[in-house]
Amino acid sequence: MGGNNTILKIMNLSKHFGALKAVDEVSFEVKKGEIIGLIGPNGAGKTTLTNLATGAYSKTDGKVIFKDLDISNLKPYQIARMGLTRTFQVVKPLIGMTVEENVLVGSLYGRDKRNTDMKNASKRAKEIIKLVGLESKKDFLVSDITLPDLKKMEFARVLAMEPEVVFLDEVMAGLNPTEVTEASILVKKIRLEKDLTIVYIEHIMKAVMGISDRIVVLHHGRKIVEGTPQEVVNDPAVVEAYLGKRYAKGIKEANNEG
Amino acid sequence: MSNNKKVNIFLLIIAVVLFIFLPRFLSGYMVRVITTIFMYAVIAQGMNIMSGYMGYLPFGNAMFFGIGAYVTAIGMSKGLPFLVVVPLAAITAILFSILLGLPVLRLRGHYFAIATIGMSAAILSVVKNATEITGGAMGTTLPIIDKDPSIVYNYFYLAMFGLMVITTLSLYFIIKSRFGFGIRSIKANEEAAISMGINTTYHKVVAWAISALFTSIAGALYAYWMSFIAPDEVFDVMIAVNTVVIMLIGGAGSILGPIIGAFIIELFAEVAWSAFLEYHLAALGIIIIIIVFFVPKGVSGTIADFIKRKKIRARKRVSI
């Protein structure tokens, strides 16, 4: 573990809200170029972990190491400019602006300093919009587009910042099966094209299976399992977290009998 | 440059030339009324950058008007020429905006609007009590320009007009810039903005400093123009209330909105409010309610929407 190609290290990270341990001593590493699936039932602490990693929440304890630097006391805008960005589970479009303007803000304030120049940033924003397939909607106000398009727009906005690591917080939530398929094809395509490292957050296990290199499972704020999709899907602790104790026991007994 | 843009620039230049020669055709009284309109438009632009574009209502902004006026009065009473005093007034106001803004603008939301009212009240009470420097509650006088009053009023008409044009042009370029996108993002969604690499505190403080700059120069000109100022008048909360109404009716978050709003409100005041002077505040309140319900985007916003809808309809027709 570790080594030169580790880009992000979550180390004993905790966040308490009063008595609630929303994230409880979680550790894992992300290698450059990987897609890590971060799963767990609703309330497991996935969004809180995202907020900690990107600086939106201050931690209770632990560390976040990004490119060998402890970023756990930095502000969200500093972390974003270093190349660690996120999308939001509940979309947060810049209301009153067009799709293109939303993406433009991403490139103006992102990691690539050349894009602080309006001309460069504008060119970059147009390229990204094309890449995610939003060209026909670029002049629409964000209040006038559908949820799948909003999710694409947020993805484009984040890409325009030229990030190295992206947390995608339930980008598929609220999409129908066809849209989900389209979206995962898009994510795979772009990841290859842009050499991105992705932490892919989902509460539906099935959604991350085909796309992740490794999966981390959270439950009640704790990491319960980490492994390949195959290892995780067969792990009794994961089955239990998702389906409840009784169901898990049933499977175990059935296995024993068989 | 597109043809449309050329036409707009041409129309604006014509408007500027017309306004420069307008006083020749007006009574001295009307010249002063329109000078006041220009002044309110400048203060409204100071509110526009903060509230219209960034979503933070600087309710106590009259403090910068007062600071601008008082630094001018004090500086000129010490024998400094006006053109030296104006930058001093602006720098003082900017320093105040940074020192007061840093602690409150770190916070998100409505604390700011309320906090600025407190700041304004605090500065007012200091000015009132520092009698030796400020002349106290009774006010203070400035040197009078030794020329024919009508010439003097024309000077101030042109100066205030120039200030309005400069602030409006500056705001136009600011809004088109990277910084402009930054502050608009703060209004749109501050949480998203900070996650997108925008140093929100820095943007908020700088925007308020620009707001203070605009407002303080208006105050400086006002003091020299009136040649007498009193604390209760130049720190009056009603300046902010009036300005908010002007910004809302003209269109918050639009470049020409504050100018349009200033003309509507001040001319309306001239015509109608003299008729029911005692109900001045009631009338203002009713106007606010009417705006909120019927033209929430203000005059310029409503016109812009109308044009946009027409354009979209035209585009749809073409694509069919």
Ligand SMILES: Nc1ncnc2c1ncn2[C@@H]1O[C@H](COP(=O)(O)OP(=O)(O)O)[C@@H](O)[C@H]1O
């Ligand atoms: N700002 C907050 N204040 C208090 N409790 C919170 C806050 N954010 C999240 N929580 C709680 O932390 C737990 C984990 O939430 P979250 O991270 O959103 O889970 P997930 O994204 O896995 O569904 C939940 O019990 C949630 O209610």
Ligand SMILES: [Mg+2]
């Ligand atoms: Mg969540």
